Amino acid sequence: MPDQFLFATEVFINGLMSGVLYALVALGFVLIYKASGIFNYAQGVMALFAAMTLVGIMDGQVPFSHIINSVFGTNVHHFGWHVPAMLAILLTAGVMVLFAWLVQRLVMRHLVGQEPIILFMATIGLAYFLEGVSDLMWGSEIKKLDIGLPQGGSFWIEDMTAGLGSDNFYGFFIDNLDMVATVVAALLVTGLVLFSQYTKQGRAMRAVADDHQAALSVGISLNFIWVLVWSVAGFVALVAGIMWGTKSGVQFSLSLIALKALPVLMLGGFTSIPGAIVGGLIIGVGEKMFEFAIGPLVGGATENWFAYVLALLFLVFRPQGLFGEKIIERV
Amino acid sequence: MFYREAGDFKTSYEQDNQTFPIKFDRYRYYVVLAIAFLVVPFVINDYWANAILLPFLIYAIASIGLNILVGYAGQVSLGTGGFMAVGAYACYKLMTAMPEVSMFIHVLIAGGITAGVCVIFGLPSLRIKGFYLAVATLAAQFFLVWLFNRVPWFYNYSASGQISAPERDVFGILITGPNAPAWATYMFSLIFLTFCALVARNLTRGTIGRSWMAIRDMDIAAEIIGVNPLKAKLTAFAVSGFFIGISGALFFSVYLGAVEVGEAFGISKSFLVLFMVIIGGLGSIFGSFAGAAFLVLLPVVLKVVGVDVLGWPTDIVAHFQLVIVGALIIVFLIMEPHGLAQLWRVAKEKLRLWPFPH
Amino acid sequence: MQDGYTTADGRKIGGVVMEMKNITLRFGGVVAIENISFDIREGEIRAIIGPNGAGKSSMLNVISGFYIPSEGEVWYRGEKRPQMRPYKVAQQGIARTFQNIALFEGMSVLDNVMTGRLGHMKSGLFAQALWKGKAEAEEVVNREVAEKVIDFLEIQHIRKTPVGRLPYGLKKRVELARALAAEPKLLLLDEPMAGMNVEEKEDMSRFILDVNDEFGTTITLIEHDMGVVMDLSDRVVVMDYGKKIGDGTPDEVRNNQQVIDAYLGVSND
Numbered sequence: 001m002p003d004q005f006l007f008a009t010e011v012f013i014n015g016l017m018s019g020v021l022y023a024l025v026a027l028g029f030v031l032i033y034k035a036s037g038i039f040n041y042a043q044g045v046m047a048l049f050a051a052m053t054l055v056g057i058m059d060g061q062v063p064f065s066h067i068i069n070s071v072f073g074t075n076v077h078h079f080g081w082h083v084p085a086m087l088a089i090l091l092t093a094g095v096m097v098l099f100a101w102l103v104q105r106l107v108m109r110h111l112v113g114q115e116p117i118i119l120f121m122a123t124i125g126l127a128y129f130l131e132g133v134s135d136l137m138w139g140s141e142i143k144k145l146d147i148g149l150p151q152g153g154s155f156w157i158e159d160m161t162a163g164l165g166s167d168n169f170y171g172f173f174i175d176n177l178d179m180v181a182t183v184v185a186a187l188l189v190t191g192l193v194l195f196s197q198y199t200k201q202g203r204a205m206r207a208v209a210d211d212h213q214a215a216l217s218v219g220i221s222l223n224f225i226w227v228l229v230w231s232v233a234g235f236v237a238l239v240a241g242i243m244w245g246t247k248s249g250v251q252f253s254l255s256l257i258a259l260k261a262l263p264v265l266m267l268g269g270f271t272s273i274p275g276a277i278v279g280g281l282i283i284g285v286g287e288k289m290f291e292f293a294i295g296p297l298v299g300g301a302t303e304n305w306f307a308y309v310l311a312l313l314f315l316v317f318r319p320q321g322l323f324g325e326k327i328i329e330r331v
Numbered sequence: 332m333f334y335r336e337a338g339d340f341k342t343s344y345e346q347d348n349q350t351f352p353i354k355f356d357r358y359r360y361y362v363v364l365a366i367a368f369l370v371v372p373f374v375i376n377d378y379w380a381n382a383i384l385l386p387f388l389i390y391a392i393a394s395i396g397l398n399i400l401v402g403y404a405g406q407v408s409l410g411t412g413g414f415m416a417v418g419a420y421a422c423y424k425l426m427t428a429m430p431e432v433s434m435f436i437h438v439l440i441a442g443g444i445t446a447g448v449c450v451i452f453g454l455p456s457l458r459i460k461g462f463y464l465a466v467a468t469l470a471a472q473f474f475l476v477w478l479f480n481r482v483p484w485f486y487n488y489s490a491s492g493q494i495s496a497p498e499r500d501v502f503g504i505l506i507t508g509p510n511a512p513a514w515a516t517y518m519f520s521l522i523f524l525t526f527c528a529l530v531a532r533n534l535t536r537g538t539i540g541r542s543w544m545a546i547r548d549m550d551i552a553a554e555i556i557g558v559n560p561l562k563a564k565l566t567a568f569a570v571s572g573f574f575i576g577i578s579g580a581l582f583f584s585v586y587l588g589a590v591e592v593g594e595a596f597g598i599s600k601s602f603l604v605l606f607m608v609i610i611g612g613l614g615s616i617f618g619s620f621a622g623a624a625f626l627v628l629l630p631v632v633l634k635v636v637g638v639d640v641l642g643w644p645t646d647i648v649a650h651f652q653l654v655i656v657g658a659l660i661i662v663f664l665i666m667e668p669h670g671l672a673q674l675w676r677v678a679k680e681k682l683r684l685w686p687f688p689h
Numbered sequence: 690m691q692d693g694y695t696t697a698d699g700r701k702i703g704g705v706v707m708e709m710k711n712i713t714l715r716f717g718g719v720v721a722i723e724n725i726s727f728d729i730r731e732g733e734i735r736a737i738i739g740p741n742g743a744g745k746s747s748m749l750n751v752i753s754g755f756y757i758p759s760e761g762e763v764w765y766r767g768e769k770r771p772q773m774r775p776y777k778v779a780q781q782g783i784a785r786t787f788q789n790i791a792l793f794e795g796m797s798v799l800d801n802v803m804t805g806r807l808g809h810m811k812s813g814l815f816a817q818a819l820w821k822g823k824a825e826a827e828e829v830v831n832r833e834v835a836e837k838v839i840d841f842l843e844i845q846h847i848r849k850t851p852v853g854r855l856p857y858g859l860k861k862r863v864e865l866a867r868a869l870a871a872e873p874k875l876l877l878l879d880e881p882m883a884g885m886n887v888e889e890k891e892d893m894s895r896f897i898l899d900v901n902d903e904f905g906t907t908i909t910l911i912e913h914d915m916g917v918v919m920d921l922s923d924r925v926v927v928m929d930y931g932k933k934i935g936d937g938t939p940d941e942v943r944n945n946q947q948v949i950d951a952y953l954g955v956s957n958d
């Protein structure tokens with residue numbers, strides 16, 4: 001096989017893998033949008049916050065230590081213990097539930113019935129707020145997150161495929177972490193589908209997504225469902241935060257990576273879980289292939305904008321997204 | 332007592348259409364103008380110009396521009412940073428290509444070029460709405476920043492990849508470069524702000540303003556009663572782009588002097604200007620001033636209180652700023668979607684009835 | 690073919706202004722309007738009636754250009770109308786009101802009425818940016834027209850009130866004012882009296898008759914209140930399930946067996 005084709009295949013597979021990670025973030029958006037019509041811009045910062053909290057708990061960091069030290073002149077930083085990864089994940093999930101409850105209680109409850117664009121802008125405010133809080137709580141320096149996931153290229157795959165091309169081809173380089181992420185994402189989606197199909201809360205969630213009024217009238221508590229949905233979205237953010245954080249360190253740019261979930265949703269539609277996954281894969285593969293083929297000609301780093309421009313062009317020709325139905329306007 | 336509209340009769344539609352129909356408002360406006368043009372230039376110093384006045388004037392222009400798009404025409408844009416960058420780079424190219432032409436012309440042309448770019452990225456608004464459009468404008472933001480970063484022609488092949496403003500003068504007075512006096516840069520920006528505010532006011536009180544607002548309030552009905560949506564939306568993008576381009580040109584040439592595009596015109600700039608518009612008041616020109624003033628002053632005040640008085644490290648104060656701005660956005664959206672401008676209006680209503688509120 | 694006729698109360702009705710020829714409108718598989726033809730003559734008050742879901746509003750949407758008919762032709766003032774955007778239709782002199790009020794809630798009553806004048810205001814972007822001169826003069830001229838309509842509909846006192854704060858009945862009136870401000874050749878009213886009490890209905894009927902009388906405006910309206918329709922209109926089209934089942938003067942329609950069946954139901958024995 002010609003090397004060029006093999007390189008392209010490698011890029012393609014890596015694109016699929018990073019697409020999975022985009023899809024993971026996009027999933028959180030879809031959950032909240034379906035249940036409450038809110039386009040939650042803060043999803044990315046939630047992933048950052050979750051990852052920072054996880055690192056903080058594992059290292060036994062004292063929350064808000066910077067402020068405490070500045071105000072009282074003390075010098076506390078760590079409790080001096082280390083929390084095992086699994087326990088820390090559980091604790092962080094608890095923090096995300098608390099956060100969901102606070103958001104519902106303090107923000108979203110007061111904005112019921114507002115126009116979608118106002119809600120969107122409110123979540124931008126929420127994103128800033130949360131970013132500030134997580135920096136104050138845990139400090140803004142870049143942190144390493146290691147909960148024992150395998151990392152680095154898979155030698156097994158590299159050895160297996162090395163013989164396919166000429167001597168210049170060393171075999172496919174595929175990150176173990178990406179493979180783990182793919183498995184985790186698959187599990188997560190399966191879990192969510194099972195949850196929403198076969199549990200009472202899941203059914204209530206779907207009912208709310210379908211029609212708020214009707215759901216209210218059969219005795220479903222909207223408040224509870226919304227807290228639930230934000231919690232689930234918080235949990236998805238935690239998973240996404242762990243994956244991204246392990247890959248490239250826990251830092252502010254994590255919330256920008258989450259911005260990429262927006263074009264993913266443009267392609268896949270805001271209400272469809274399969275749409276989020278397909279959209280994520282298209283964006284992931286698309287931007288890697290574009291950078292591989294066209295990037296060197298125009299100065300590189302096209303990944304910064306490719307997803308957005310693709311979504312933009314796509315929307316102009318098909319405003320309802322890949323899976324949406326044609327919109328009939330009425331007066 | 333003195334703030335009254337009773338007895339202030341209008342005898343023609345011209346009088347009824349004026350910017351400040353109430354006498355007291357009109358006089359106060361003249362006083363503010365007089366202070367801004369005749370007093371401030373004589374007392375200004377470098378600290379005041381660079382820390383407060385210049386950013387205020389320049390951001391006010393940008394938020395008037397964005398307010399036209401978001402507040403009047405209802406098209407949410409997250410591409411402000413990218414469009415400001417267009418203004419800045421256009422201005423830089425013009426300044427270096429034609430050193431003998433007046434800076435006034437350069438800044439105006441930079442605004443015009445930005446208007447054109449803004450219209451191109453506004454084309455999708457004919458098909459898509461709401462936050463779909465908001466995300467589509469992110470494409471403009473990221474693409475433009477990438478473009479100015481990667482194509483060396485835009486920064487004249489400078490080794491650092493930055494652009495820096497050469498010294499240019501207007502009528503023999505330096506406007507750009509490190510040696511420009513504070514009062515001159517201030518006056519130069521002030522003239523542009525006054526011009527932009529007047530144009531914005533004129534456009535929003537007439538036919539075009541009404542067709543923008545009609546599209547904002549109910550786009551389908553607007554088209555059926557005779558608003559051309561193509562024209563209304565694209566003029567909004569063009570006018571908005573013109574103002575944002577001017578502010579970007581000033582931000583680079585007069586205020587910063589040297590610019591690295593990702594740092595000065597990144598996505599956070601887009602949000603900053605959007606926040607000014609929300610906090611100041613959607614659909615209000617006065618609100619654009621108020622929002623710009625508020626968000627320019629906030630970090631200064633926080634720095635004075637946090638760092639100088641309380642002695643906290645700067646990074647903590649910066650984080651606090653994020654928390655406060657985020658919280659303020661939420662509070663304003665919940666309590667007062669029309670922002671500071673509405674608070675001001677309510678205060679005036681009260682004043683009009685004072686001291687007999689019933 | 691177009692000589693017109695004289696109504697019972699002695700008004701002269703002119704030639705055909707608008708003619709719908711074999712209009713069919715489909716949404717996917719649903720047929721909203723099936724092969725309907727009728728005409729509207731100059732100066733008359735033409736009503737479209739029918740039970741819920743008969744396709745009346747869809748018909749009005751076809752006339753105002755919002756829906757493009759799947760089949761059939763629309764003839765306006767002796768010419769076949771090509772496919773055009775709704776705002777162009779409005780600029781040809783067709784104004785309308787909506788079933789669910791479609792006012793611009795963020796604007797004052799005056800500004801809403803002034804939007805009706807958009808088609809008459811031609812000054813360009815630069816003239817408006819300058820304001821003094823052409824734009825201001827034009828604003829004043831059109832303001833006078835708008836004020837006349839405001840006087841006519843007796844809404845002077847709420848001129849500067851934001852529309853969002855008005856009660857339902859007044860909103861309906863403001864909407865009519867906006868349509869009238871355009872000085873339309875043909876005025877389309879979609880259930881102008883829906884949700885009103887008797888007194889408000891009387892006011893609205895009076896306004897409709899006055900408009901027709903004073904400005905000679907041709908009016909096409911949809912209405913549910915039979916008494917009102919029969920009193921106001923010169924000729925009536927009756928629709929049921931997307932088909933036309935009757936067309937003629939109120940008396941003719943009243944005695945049409947198909948119409949009676951549609952409204953009262955057919956006995957099955």
